[in-house]
Amino acid sequence: MKEHLTKTPPKTYTQDQAFNASLKYFKNDDLAARVWLNKYALKDSEGNIYELTPNDMHRRIAKELARVELKYKNPLSEDDIFNLIKDFKYIVPQGSPMAGIGNPYQIASLSNCFVIGNSGDSDSYGGIMKIDQEQVQLMKRRGGVGHDLSHIRPKGSGVKNSALTSTGIVPFMERYSNSTREVAQDGRRGALMLSVSINHPDSEDFINAKLEQGKVTGANVSVRIDDAFMQAVKNDTEYTQKYPVFSKHPKILKTVQAKELWKKIVHNAWKSAEPGILFWDTIINESVPDCYADLGYKTVSTNPCGEIPLCPYDSCRLLAINLFSYVENPFTKKASFNFSLFKKHVAYAQRIMDDIIDLELEKIDNILEKIDADPETDEVKSIERKLWINIKRKAEEGRRTGIGITAEGDMLAALGIQYGSEKGNAFSLEVHKTIAIEAYRASVHLAKERGAFKVFDAEREKENPFINRLKEADSKLYYEMLEYGRRNIALLTIAPTGTTSLMTQTTSGIEPVFLPVYKRRRKVNPGDKDVRVDFVDEVGDSWEEYVVFHHRFKQWMEVNGIDTNKNFTQDELDTLVKQSPYYKATSNDVDWLSKVSMQGAIQKWVDHSISVTINLPNDVTEDLVGELYLKAWEVGCKGVTVYRDGSRSGVLISNDEKKEEDTPDSNILTVFPTKRPQVLEADVVRFQNNKEKWIAFIGLIEGKPYEIFTGLIDDEDGILIPRWVNNGLIIKNRNEDGTKRYDFQYKDKRGYKITIEGLSHKFNPEYWNYAKLISSTLRHGMPIDKIVDLINSLQLDTESINTWKNGVGRALKRYVADGTKAQGQTCANCNSENLIYQEGCLTCKDCGSSKCG
Incomplete structure (x- = not known):
């Protein structure tokens, strides 16, 4: 008689078990524990939780990466990989890779971001609807999406249908925005970037589209600006817009005063933090993939945060290297950066990223199998199926990666270097130059072991400025690349690392520290023993105030023998900050022009782009915003976004400048029909x-x-x-x-x-x-x-x-509407009243914590 073996079901944990274990893992950091548990812990659609702490997740990821490694020479072992990624110490897969690698409960992509697009009949309604469907299909698989609208006919131009004339770009912005709002991604909304060329006759309408409250709320918007327009702004001359854009034989021509249109961009960015700017000629001229533009790699738009310019149907996966972990003897006079270990780990990071592409190809095969098994007709499924086939082809052919960093601010502080200073900018530049050289060296070595990306052609790349920078910095690397090729078409980025930095317990991405110290309140029963009552609110509830330190600021205190449990006065806290390496190095302290210059210098060593926001106080002038944008173009930034404190709370309802001052959006009443439509x-x-x-x-x-x-x-x-x-x-x-x-x-x-x-x-x-x-x-x-x-x-x-x-x-x-200021509420983390709504969540602008419940 045969013995029947049954597979033991995987162990599950309750919400409380997993939260308490992860809270201990994060050393009582409540926010980090909740972020990990809600976003990244392995769970099924019924809510069963299969991982107790992040190290269970790291083991899951390491197993899968080690399985891929066995396909190639000199494989890394599971323990090798685990030791690189555990505790978020060195190498951190971001977002989709963290949630999706080894996850059998979701049929989803490992790509963080995609760009889609059309050619040929893209201006037809059919083409426009195709993009709408592709966008939704990608978002339901957890991806952020970007696409460009420059192909759409300007408002009022002739069309051969019953409408007779085109409605222009703005209605389609609203359509795509609404589609984004409809798609849920594991409890969060989709993310969308819409872009348009400044050369398009409807670009002014695009720039103004988000001024009306409630319009295009599901998308970020950015304007693609060319050098000719910027030169016309500097010279105060006219600029000619065309449709089709940049056509030698345009159907429509429109002449505008460049400086007037520029002022609208600057005013709107000052007023509502959008549009962002993409310096398109810089992006295209520097782009390595655009050396293969005629083979389908022409860059057309960016992902929602702007750090990955992409061609249609290409995608990218993100990974961050924790810079703080390479500082030895942090916050002491002996502090130094271990460049030797860092170089070794950059190579491992590039290898892991290439492995993740193989895992992504498997995920896409699973998606295609799911589409084939769905009960819809082939006609209904055809667009989704072709979409994923196109994405798979680009991933196989180009093998694009997105290595970035986090903890730049903490790295500099740990070395005793002020963020934003000349010394700080110079050291950051050296770090990012090292990443570029070592990641490209690793990609060349991978090509030697695994083969180059399919369309690699050194002759095509010989005039590319980025490649020539590498050649000048390391000629041996360049000539090895000529001999063996490169495994990946493009490699580097600097993305925002919001939730990643919460789990690494460091500053975010390339940004400085937000605040090194702030106060928080907790409700207490004044009758209990050993309770201190610092504050009684208007309804009689008692609260104890206590200080919250940024994790690495607390580490600085411990290194210097300062009691972190002491009940400090505000004067004592101010004195502490002044003594620390975080003094004059917060996001509100750093000189804005210095930050733009730093971004431009580092951009020279990042083949994709950098996501960075210039935070400005509420009282800055529009002229300063214009100056920052102009400086960003001059120093070689690929894109720039500004956020003026409180700017989102004054969104306009029309172009009437008078209404702008008299009608803040929090008091606007929406006018509905008097009778309820059926x-x-x-x-x-x-x-x-x-x-x-x-x-x-x-x-x-x-x-x-x-x-x-x-x-x-x-x-x-x-x-x-x-x-x-x-x-x-x-x-x-x-x-x-x-x-x-x-x-x-x-x-x-x-x-x-x-x-x-x-x-x-x-x-x-x-x-x-x-x-x-x-x-x-x-x-x-x-x-x-x-x-x-x-x-x-x-x-x-x-x-x-x-x-x-x-x-x-x-x-x-x-x-x-995003940016709306919350009235009469305080942050549960730091008790600040400076709260705004972002994607339905209350976000504190003082400490950065977010509450979506």
Whole structure:
């Protein structure tokens, strides 16, 4: 008789078990523990958790990378790789690779970002809709997407359909933005970059599109600016726009005053932090992949944060090297940077990145298998299938990587060098030059072992400025590259490392420290023993104040024998900061022009681009913003974004300059129709409270919430709706007795309409009554952030209704315009009142913490 063997199911952990273990791992850093558990711990669609601490995740990643290594000569072992990535110490796969490598529960890409595009019939409605579908298909697989709109005909130009003239770029910006908002990625919204050339006759409309509150809220926007336009700005001369852009035989010509259009860009960036600027000639001239433009590698746009310019259907995976970990004897007079170990690890990082491409190709095969197995017709699946085939071809052919860094600010502080100083900029430049040389050397050695990327041709690259910089810096490397080729078409970037830096417990990316020290409050019972009451609020609650130190500032204190548990006065804290290497080196201290110069110098050694934001105080002038942008172009930056403190809170509702001063956006009332339309577009929002599954149906008019129905999904009269349904219609109907009802209608995967009757009767009547009150405030145009504040202030008796209150607030927050300042709330981390909404989350601008619950 045969013995039947059953596979032991993998061990699972409760939320509390995993949180407590990861909290211990992060040495009681609550924010780092929650970020890891929510975003990166291995879990399935039922919420089962399979990893207890980040080292379980690191072991999962190391196993998969070691499996790939066995395909090649001189393989790294699992332990070799684990020791490089464990504890986030040296090499940190970012985002999608961290979440997806070795994850059997998600059919998702390992790429952090993609660019898509069209050729030929791209200006047709068919081409435009194809891009819309491709964008959504990528976002559902966890990727950020960028695409350029310069191919779309200008407003008013002739078309051969019933419209007779084109609507121009802006309506399609809104379409793509709305699509982004509809897609959920493991509890977060998709990310989108829209770009357009300054040479396009509709570029001014593009620049102004986000000024109206609530418009294009699902996308970052950047203008591609060429050298001729910048020269016209400097010389105060005219500039000729064309359609098609830069055509020798354009159908449309439009002459503009360059400086006037430039002032609009600068004003809008000063006012609302957008548009960003992409110095396009610099990007193209420096781009190594553009040496292969005729083979499909012509750069057309960037990913959502701007650090990876890409050709259509190419993608990139990101990895950060933790610079702080290469400082020996940090914060002492003996501090030094271990360049020898650093060079060795840069080579390992490039090798790991190349392995990740192999894992990505496997993931794409899984995606294609999933598409083939789906029940839709081949006709429905054709665009998605062709999309992934195109992406796979580019990944196989070019093998693009994205090695970056984090902890630049802490590295310099640990060495006793002031961020932003001449010495600091010079040392950072040396570090990034080293990364470039050693990563390219590793790619050449990989080509020798594994083969060059398929279209490598040294002759094509011989005039490229970046390649020639490498040749001048290390001729041996250059001639080896001529002999063996290179494994990867492009290698380097500097990306934002928001959640990564929380887990490395360092400064983010290339940025300086935000604040080295801040205060936090915790609620206490004044009757308890050994409790200090520092503050009593307006409702009589008692709070204890305590100091929170930036992790590496605390390390500086410990190295210098300063008691980190002491209850410091503010004067003592100020004195401490002055004594530290973080003094005059925070994001608010660093000289802006020096930071731009630093970015331009480092950009010379980064073959992709750098994501960096110049943070400015509220009182800076528009002229300074213009000066920074101009300086960025002159020193060789590929892109630049500014953020003026509080700038997002004053978004305009029109181009009327008078309204700009008189009508801050927090007081704008949305004007809805006086009579409720019979049919409304609707979003479906799911959330979880106290392990209960909840759902909200939000009726929209022009993308703005008009009404809401919400409650438990698994109520005894609950709603049965597939998880993939994210939108549909809310239809006003009548019952046989003449009473009103509201139905929800969606299309199933075959395209058939499915109707759920009587939303108003599906939920507990108490929820319905409160929902009617909220819907009434929505319909009268009260700003969403004010409604969220109102909901938060409700004093409700029962726990279930309070849970409902939290759910409704969470569902509506996603519609608050990014940058809107929160009123009457304080940061749970540092007690600051300087809170803004970003993608539905409350983000503290003082300490950087974010709360999405």
